[in-house]
Amino acid sequence: MDNPFIIPTNPTPKEIIELTACATNTLALVSEKLARYKNVMADAEDLLKQIQADKLLLYMEQYPKANQLKLKALVDVDTDVQQTKSVYKEAKAKVVLTETEYKTWDNRFICLRKIASIMETELKSIR
Structure with a gap:
């Protein structure tokens, strides 16, 4: 992602919708990437x-x-x-990094949902 994902301190409803859509889409993409890396890691482990x-x-037989x-x-x-271990370790590292990326986006998504819930409660109390 080129632009940093920053949640404003007082986002508008429109910003919440846009940021939530971005986080949701990114979660889906990262989830797909994680599944691919886990498959590569499992294949490398089996081969190893x-x-x-x-x-x-x-x-x-030799000794x-x-x-x-x-x-x-x-x-x-x-x-x-050694070569197969190297492939396995590389795949495992990608899985760990992608799991971290997923958790980061999931936390952002949760934060946005909480902000939206708070905003909804505030709007209801004004009426």
Whole structure:
């Protein structure tokens, strides 16, 4: 978003409507983005587990007398495992950032609803 989203201290009803629409639309977009990132993260996690299992079997065959600690270390430093971990960590970081973005927009939306509710109560009391 190019312009910062700022809720005025004393917004007009028109501003409330416009800001609420903006927050609602943005929440929907961020929610879609979050779902995509979560899918990428889940796929990367599945692939990581599969590659780790494949590498463990490979190293068990190559080093039949190696203990579990050595085999785990061999798997952990394997290039394919490292690359897949990198993809997983990147996806996880995007999920965390997008969850934070979602929470921020949700808080803005809640704030706007509360302001609108207060304004409605004030208008009713004037009548």
